[in-house]
Amino acid sequence: MDKHLKETKIDSELAYNGGFLKVHRDTVALPDGKHTKREYIRHPGAVVIIPVLDDGQVLLERQYRYPNDRVFIELPAGKIDPGEDPLACAIRELEEETGYTGTDWQFVATIHNAIAYSDEHLDIYLARGLSAGEVKLDDGEFIETFTASVDQMLDWVRSGQITDVKTVIGTFWLDKLRSGDWKLD
Incomplete structure (x- = not known):
């Protein structure tokens, strides 16, 4: 059906083979x-976690991102390891980065964040029933966690304080879920 739009690979070469990309x-x-x-x-793909505490506050992170030379406000996220189930990755990443564990996990959506130059996809999960624990950051990982309301997050998206695409999309999803406009399966 989309044959008139499809491009066909003729030849392929590896231009760069890094440890991650x-x-x-x-x-x-x-x-x-x-x-x-x-x-x-x-x-390899990644997961994004929207961790909502019992009081409705959202658990967020502040992390320095070298390519943009600044600290970003983000939802917790992480790369899926080879052969790892995406939900298992989300559970692992939330605990490693924030110390929190959740008892109620729901799949929200899959997004492709850079379709022009990457095959990366992100599976978004909503995590509730959260309990605090000990952070288990990877070597060389420095993250500060804090909480905010959905309304604060929306204001930060509007003002440009939140520009990370996964966090912007997660904020909009959370707002739609909160209002009852969207429901999860």
């Missing part, structure tokens, strides 16, 4: 038959 450079045939190059990043 792999950059591919492919030659593709366009729908009109012309050839061009496509460079893209292979990513």
Whole structure:
């Protein structure tokens, strides 16, 4: 049905093979038959957790992100390990980064955050029934946690204090769920 839009791989090479990311450079045939190059990043996928405390506050993180040289406000998230179930990853990442565990987990959505240059996807989970515990940060990981209301998060999105795409989308999902406009399966 979408054949008139599809590009077909002719040749592929690995342009960069890093410890975390792999950059591919492919030659593709366009729908009109012309050839061009496509460079893209292979990513193993990740999870995003929307951790909602019993009082309705949301558990957030502040973390420095080197490529943008600034501290960002973010929802907890992390890379899926090879062969790891996404929900198991979400449970693991929430505990490692925040020390919290949850008893009620619901899948929210899958998003593709950089479709022009990466195959990365993020599975978003809502976590409730939270209990505080001990943080288990990875070596070289520095995170500060804090709580905020959904209304504060919406204000921060509007004012540009929250610009991280996974956190913006998670905030909008949370607002829709809170209002009853959207429901989870």
